[in-house]
Amino acid sequence: MVRAAPDTHGEILAAxxxxxxxxxxxxxxxxxxxxxxxxxxxxxxxxFANKEALLAELMAPAIDVLRSLDDQLNGLTGAAAQExxxxxxxxxxxxxxxxxxxxxxxxxxxxCQPAFAHIQQISDRLRDALAGHSDRPGARIAALVLxxxxxxxxxxxxxxxxxxxxxxxxxxxxxxxxxxxxxxxHPPTTEDKxx
Amino acid sequence: MVRAAPDTHGEILAAxxxxxxxxxxxxxxxxxxxxxxxxxxxxxxxxFANKEALLAELMAPAIDVLRSLDDQLNGLTGAAAQExxxxxxxxxxxxxxxxxxxxxxxxxxxxCQPAFAHIQQISDRLRDALAGHSDRPGARIAALVLxxxxxxxxxxxxxxxxxxxxxxxxxxxxxxxxxxxxxxxHPPTTEDKxx
DNA sequence: CCCCAGTCTGACCGATCGGTCAGGGTCTGA
DNA sequence: TCAGACCCTGACCGATCGGTCAGACTGGGG
Numbered sequence: 001m002v003r004a005a006p007d008t009h010g011e012i013l014a015a016x017x018x019x020x021x022x023x024x025x026x027x028x029x030x031x032x033x034x035x036x037x038x039x040x041x042x043x044x045x046x047x048f049a050n051k052e053a054l055l056a057e058l059m060a061p062a063i064d065v066l067r068s069l070d071d072q073l074n075g076l077t078g079a080a081a082q083e084x085x086x087x088x089x090x091x092x093x094x095x096x097x098x099x100x101x102x103x104x105x106x107x108x109x110x111x112c113q114p115a116f117a118h119i120q121q122i123s124d125r126l127r128d129a130l131a132g133h134s135d136r137p138g139a140r141i142a143a144l145v146l147x148x149x150x151x152x153x154x155x156x157x158x159x160x161x162x163x164x165x166x167x168x169x170x171x172x173x174x175x176x177x178x179x180x181x182x183x184x185x186h187p188p189t190t191e192d193k194x195x
Numbered sequence: 196m197v198r199a200a201p202d203t204h205g206e207i208l209a210a211x212x213x214x215x216x217x218x219x220x221x222x223x224x225x226x227x228x229x230x231x232x233x234x235x236x237x238x239x240x241x242x243f244a245n246k247e248a249l250l251a252e253l254m255a256p257a258i259d260v261l262r263s264l265d266d267q268l269n270g271l272t273g274a275a276a277q278e279x280x281x282x283x284x285x286x287x288x289x290x291x292x293x294x295x296x297x298x299x300x301x302x303x304x305x306x307c308q309p310a311f312a313h314i315q316q317i318s319d320r321l322r323d324a325l326a327g328h329s330d331r332p333g334a335r336i337a338a339l340v341l342x343x344x345x346x347x348x349x350x351x352x353x354x355x356x357x358x359x360x361x362x363x364x365x366x367x368x369x370x371x372x373x374x375x376x377x378x379x380x381h382p383p384t385t386e387d388k389x390x
Numbered sequence: 391c392c393c394c395a396g397t398c399t400g401a402c403c404g405a406t407c408g409g410t411c412a413g414g415g416t417c418t419g420a
Numbered sequence: 421t422c423a424g425a426c427c428c429t430g431a432c433c434g435a436t437c438g439g440t441c442a443g444a445c446t447g448g449g450g
Contacts, residue, residue, distance in 0.1 A: 008427080026221060027304060029407065040429050045409065047427090109222060137355060138363045141348055145367060149344025153336055160332060168333045172340060176371035203397080224437065235399050240439065242397095393450085403440075410433075417426080 009047045011037050016054050020102040021155075025055055025110060056115035059103070062096035063119065070122045073129045078180045085129040086173040089147065093154040094166045101155035123147070130173075132180030139178035146173055204242045206232050211249050215297040216350075220250055220305060250297075251310035257291035258314065265317045268324045273375045280324040281368040284342065288349040289361045296350035318342070325368075327375030334373035341368055 015036040019028040030051060034041045048054040069088040076084055093100055103110060111120050131143035150169055157165055210231040214223040225246060229236040243249040264283040271279055288295055298305060306315050326338035345364055352360055 006427090023304070024301075030409085031406085041408090042410085042430075043428055046429090051408065106219075109219070137359060138366065141352065141355075141360070141363045142367050144351060145344030145348045145364070146340070147344075148347030149340030149342075152343030152347075153340045156339060157336065160336075164332060165336070168336045169340070171333065172337050172371060176367060201397090225439085226436085236438090237400075237440085238398055241399090246438065391450100394448095395446105397444105397446080399442105399444080401441090403438105405437080407436075408434100411431090412429105414429080415427085418424090420421100420423085 008037065008039060008043065012039075012044055012047055012054070013058060017058055017098055017102070020055070020058070021098055024104075025102060025106050052113050052115060055102070055110070056113075059099055059116070062092070062099040063116075065092050065096070066119070066122055066126075070125060073125065076129065078132050081129040082132045082177050082180060083174075085126055086146075086170060086177065089126060089130070090150060090166060090169045090173060093150050094162050094169065097154040097158060100151045101158075104151060104155050130177065132178070134178065134180055136178065139180070142176055142178045146176055203232070203234060203238065207234075207239055207242055207249070208253060212253055212293055212297070215250070215253070216293050219299075220246075220297060220301050247308050247310060250305070251308075253297070254294055254311070257287070257294040258311075260287050260291070261314070261317055261321075265320060268320060271324065273327050276324040277327045277372050277375060278369075280321055281341075281365060281372065284321060284325070285345060285361060285364045285368060288345050289357050289364065292349040292353060295346050296353075299346065299350050325372065327373070329373065329375055331373065334375070337371055337373045341371055 012033060016028070016033050019032055019036065022028075023032075030041045030044050033054075034044050037044070044054070048057070069085075069092060072084055072088060073081060110116055127140075127143045127147055130146060131139040134140070150173070153169065154165070207228060211223070211228050214227055214231065217223075218227075225236045225239050228249075229239050232239070239249070243252070264280075264287060267279055267283060268276060305311055322335075322338045322342055325341060326334040329335070345368070348364065349360070
């Protein structure tokens with residue numbers, strides 16, 4: 001044991017997560033992060049190639065889950081796609097509230113960065129699934145309102161425990177989604193992860 | 196007539212509105228705005244005291260309408276408050292899509308500026324009204340999801356005409372809002388502005 | 391004619407940004 | 421004891437930001 005094992009890398013990551021959620025990505029300087037950790041700005045840039053790499057490492061777990069949700073959605077249509085999309089996204093948003101809060105608002109600019117190249121397309125497909133792959137404006141609008149609103153709610157209600165937030169959002173999503181004629185294989189009263 | 200009456204002030208305002216909607220308030224520099232207008236940065240700062248004053252003048256009409264909606268909400272309770280809040284906010288968001296898009300994401304930072312001092316409290320009251328002044332987490336969550344989602348949808352669906360977007364959002368809002376036991380004085384099938 | 395108010399500009403300012411770099415400490419294994 | 425990997429830092433860089441300022445240009449009224 002060498003006295004508390006510094007783990008500066010992890011501390012920087014944690015400090016960045018805190019600051020990004022409060023002041024946003026652009027609104028947080030490397031200097032701010034270094035100050036909270038108690039090291040120099042150069043140290044931050046020793047552990048991370050650049051500011052973008054810091055963000056990318058912070059977002060990686062959430063992005064992995066988003067990608068796997070995208071895989072689950074592949075091939076599903078109609079009401080089944082809507083239900084899986086609603087459950088999957090609510091679960092993701094609640095679990096990764098902090099990451100959602102970071103991306104909030106700076107989505108368009110952040111998506112330009114190579115680390116987040118495919119996020120836009122994935123979230124487009126997610127929105128499309130939530131709309132039951134329908135072309136009706138009402139369905140498309142409802143899907144967008146839900147995705148954006150759920151994200152915002154997760155970022156805002158940090159004081160509400162997961163187990164309370166998740167069912168409330170899921171109930172809301174099911175109520176708000178524009179119903180599509182294709183029936184579900186079985187009633188979605190319990191959680192069903194795989195098809 | 197003195198050849199086309201420059202109206203630099205208005206041109207700067209219009210250019211700022213365009214750029215703010217695309218790259219955000221912080222993401223747009225005075226240089227960018229000046230370049231689009233075809234004047235110098237110093238000219239921008241001759242017509243507007245500072246960057247914040249430019250934003251304030253841009254937002255003034257939307258804020259006026261928001262304030263009058265806040266007045267309408269005063270004293271209403273239960274389902275009546277929910278209905279007026281839903282109608283009022285959907286109408287406001289659709290009409291002022293551009294302004295909504297500007298504020299999107301930079302809300303927390305922008306609210307610190309003196310010009311937007313009371314916006315936070317007004318939007319809190321609006322959210323509370325949309326929740327029917329209920330304390331139930333479900334109602335509060337639904338209200339936040341709706342407000343955030345509707346804002347985002349208005350900023351995103353710029354290509355959809357007002358007359359199509361407004362009823363779709365209103366239908367969605369009525370479907371998604373957590374019902375409150377207090378009944379409406381009369382069914383809200385037609386628009387009713389005043390009590 | 392001059393004067394003045396309105397409009398506009400280039401040059402400049404201090405602050406801050408993300409990022410680089412040479413070098414100093416410290417620990418470890420040969 | 422020494423080499424080298426690892427960790428960290430102060431000093432510095434160019435770019436860009438919002439904002440200031442002295443002065444140039446213009447048109448109209450006395």
